[in-house]
Amino acid sequence: MNQHAAIRFTLNGQPREIAAPPMQRLLDVLRQTCELTGTKNGCGEGDCGACTVLIDGVPVVSCLVPIVQVEGADVRTVESLAEGDQPHPLQAAFLKHGGTQCGSCAAGLLMTACAHLEHGGETDDATLRAALAGVVCRCAGYQQVIASVQAAARGGETLDGNHL
Numbered sequence: 453m454n455q456h457a458a459i460r461f462t463l464n465g466q467p468r469e470i471a472a473p474p475m476q477r478l479l480d481v482l483r484q485t486c487e488l489t490g491t492k493n494g495c496g497e498g499d500c501g502a503c504t505v506l507i508d509g510v511p512v513v514s515c516l517v518p519i520v521q522v523e524g525a526d527v528r529t530v531e532s533l534a535e536g537d538q539p540h541p542l543q544a545a546f547l548k549h550g551g552t553q554c555g556s557c558a559a560g561l562l563m564t565a566c567a568h569l570e571h572g573g574e575t576d577d578a579t580l581r582a583a584l585a586g587v588v589c590r591c592a593g594y595q596q597v598i599a600s601v602q603a604a605a606r607g608g609e610t611l612d613g614n615h616l
């Protein structure tokens with residue numbers, strides 16, 4: 453019996469067809485099959501947010517998503533943010549304002565913040581803390597993260613489509 457299914461979806465703007473067991477975790481398909489290791493495996497249980505990617509623009513913990521669920525969906529990982537050598541404004545702001553230290557949480561924070569800003573979310577401290585609450589950071593402290601997102605948002609003159 454063939455236990456693999458052909459799953460078609462868009463990954464970082466490119467159409468992909470992946471043969472995988474339908475219940476394989478999206479996280480593992482991304483990291484192992486697609487070799488996109490920017491998305492991190494933290495708790496593996498949906499609690500830490502390190503594995504967050506965007507599915508149809510919504511932050512989702514990829515460790516809890518079977519690959520079959522992304523059939524036809526638009527999946528974006530942290531690798532979609534930079535353009536060549538040019539970091540995304542959020543990435544630049546995280547670097548400049550100390551929004552990341554060990555980096556375990558960075559992809560999850562970046563993708564969650566990206567979705568929040570692309571959807572026109574408010575950038576006051578309380579709103580950002582609530583928006584980013586699903587991603588646990590043990591190192592940097594949230595104030596630097598908030599400051600980073602606010603700095604990126606202030607540079608919003610380049611806001612167009614996928615970019616802030």
Ligand code: FES
Pocket residue numbers: 492493494495496497498499500501502503504513514515516
């Ligand atoms: S690894 Fe997915 S939520 Fe922690």
Ligand code: FES
Pocket residue numbers: 551552553554555556557558588589590591592
């Ligand atoms: S920078 Fe280490 S967990 Fe956030």
